[in-house]
Amino acid sequence: MNNKVSFETINGKQVFQVVSEVNSETKKIVIMSHGFRGGSVGPARTFVDFERLLIQNGFSCLRFDQPCSGNSEGEYIDSSFDEWVNTTTYFATKYLDLGYRVALLGQSMGATTTMVVAAQEQLRDHIPCILLWVPDPKSTFSGEGSPIMEEGGQKYNEAFWFEAKNANFFKCMQSYQGGIHLVYGEKDRYISKDLVAQVIEETKKKQQPYMVLQGQDHSPWSYDIAQEVYHQQIAFLKNYF
Numbered sequence: 001m002n003n004k005v006s007f008e009t010i011n012g013k014q015v016f017q018v019v020s021e022v023n024s025e026t027k028k029i030v031i032m033s034h035g036f037r038g039g040s041v042g043p044a045r046t047f048v049d050f051e052r053l054l055i056q057n058g059f060s061c062l063r064f065d066q067p068c069s070g071n072s073e074g075e076y077i078d079s080s081f082d083e084w085v086n087t088t089t090y091f092a093t094k095y096l097d098l099g100y101r102v103a104l105l106g107q108s109m110g111a112t113t114t115m116v117v118a119a120q121e122q123l124r125d126h127i128p129c130i131l132l133w134v135p136d137p138k139s140t141f142s143g144e145g146s147p148i149m150e151e152g153g154q155k156y157n158e159a160f161w162f163e164a165k166n167a168n169f170f171k172c173m174q175s176y177q178g179g180i181h182l183v184y185g186e187k188d189r190y191i192s193k194d195l196v197a198q199v200i201e202e203t204k205k206k207q208q209p210y211m212v213l214q215g216q217d218h219s220p221w222s223y224d225i226a227q228e229v230y231h232q233q234i235a236f237l238k239n240y241f
Contacts, residue, residue, distance in 0.1 A: 001021065001022055001055055002019075002020070003019070003020050003021075004018070004019045004020075005017070005018050006019075007072075010086075011083065011086060011087070011090075013067040013068075013072065013073040013074055014072060015064055015065065015066075015067055015072045015073070016064060016065040016070055016071035017040075017064040017065075017091075018040060018063045018064070019060070019062050020051060020055055020061045022058055022059065022060045024058055026058060027060070027098070027099055027100040027101065028059050028100060028101045028102075028103070029060040029095050029100045029101070029102055029103070030051075030054055030062070030105055030237070031062045031064075031088070031091050031092060031095070031102060031104050031105070032047045032050075032051070032062065032064075032105045032107075033066070033084070033104065033107070033110030033111070033114050034047070034069070034070075034106075034107060034108075035108030035110045035219070036151075037069075037076075037151065038069070038070075038107065038108070039065050039069060039070035040071075041063070042107060043107065043219035043220040046107070046219075046220060046221075046226055047107075048063075049226070049230070053230050053231075053234060054234065054237075057234050057237075057238070059103075059234075059237065059241075060100070062091060062095070064091065066083070066084050066087055066110075067079070067083050067087055068080075068083075076155065077148070077156055077157060078157070079156055079157070079160055080157075080163060081112075081160050081161075081163035081167065082163045084109070084110075084113045085116050085117055085167065088104070088114065089117050089120065092104065092117060092127065093123070096123075101241055102126070102127055103127065103128065103131065103237055103240070103241070104117060104118055104127060104130045105233075106130075106135065107134065107219065108133070108135070108136055108218065108219065109136055109164065110133075111134060111135035111136075112138065112164055112169055114132060115130065115135060115169055115172050115173055115176070116167045116169065118130045118172070118176050118178065119171075119172035119173070119175050119176040124175065124176055124177065124178070127178055128178050128240040129179030129236065129237065129240040130176075130178065130179070130180055131181050131183075131236070132180060132181070132182045133219075134184055134188060134190075134191065134219065135169065135182075135199060136164075136190060136195070137169035137170060137195055137198075137199065138161055138164040138165045139165060139168075139170060139195065140195065141161045141165045143158065143162075144158060170198070170202065173199070178240075179236065179240050180203055180206060180208040181208065181209050181210070181232070181233050181236045182200065182211070183213065183229055183233075184196050184210070184211070184212050184213070185216035185217050185218055185221065186212050186213060186214050186216055187215065187216065187217050188217060188218045189217055190218045191218065200212075209232075209236065211229060211232065213225050213229070
């Protein structure tokens with residue numbers, strides 16, 4: 001396995017990335033997109049833990065910090081959901097052009113990003129499957145009364161949520177014909193039960209698998225439950241690769 005930590009200029013910003021490539025002639029990679037106020041290690045290092053299991057099973061991995069997040073260039077207040085989509089699209093396209101078979105994984109708003117990216121016309125026939133951890137569709141967002149908000153010690157622009165809403169998660173989900181493996185926590189504090197139920201219903205219509213983790217919140221999940229998610233999703237990936 002080859003590990004590479006670097007920055008890459010994307011749309012004028014230096015974006016931090018960690019690439020772990022398996023020494024194999026079979027080029028397949030999982031690109032991981034973190035959530036709001038998150039970073040390339042994932043909540044409770046879940047991206048790192050899952051990456052290690054993926055590598056053991058022959059998958060290369062790319063973890064990165066979205067622009068204005070983590071180690072990447074920019075201030076968090078300037079974060080843009082549209083830029084998240086563009087950055088993830090850049091990486092997916094890059095590895096497809098390099099001859100890789102590409103799967104996408106996203107957590108929370110990274111899962112929303114993943115759904116939007118995979119449904120794009122130029123990619124939808126080239127991304128065989130996606131892994132969605134607790135996606136937040138933002139389809140019912142109506143504004144919080146102030147253009148500049150603060151959460152968890154970070155100030156951000158409310159426009160981020162409007163961009164996510166306008167991306168139309170459910171339309172993207174309906175148009176994407178690849179495989180979807182969905183995971184939600186039973187007691188998610190951030191996403192309404194109605195929205196969770198709606199996403200699960202769309203997943204059922206597509207006859208795709210989903211998990212509802214008993215007693216679990218949005219993130220992080222308990223260790224043993226997270227391990228079960230990893231193993232089920234590796235088995236899912238192997239069906240498409």
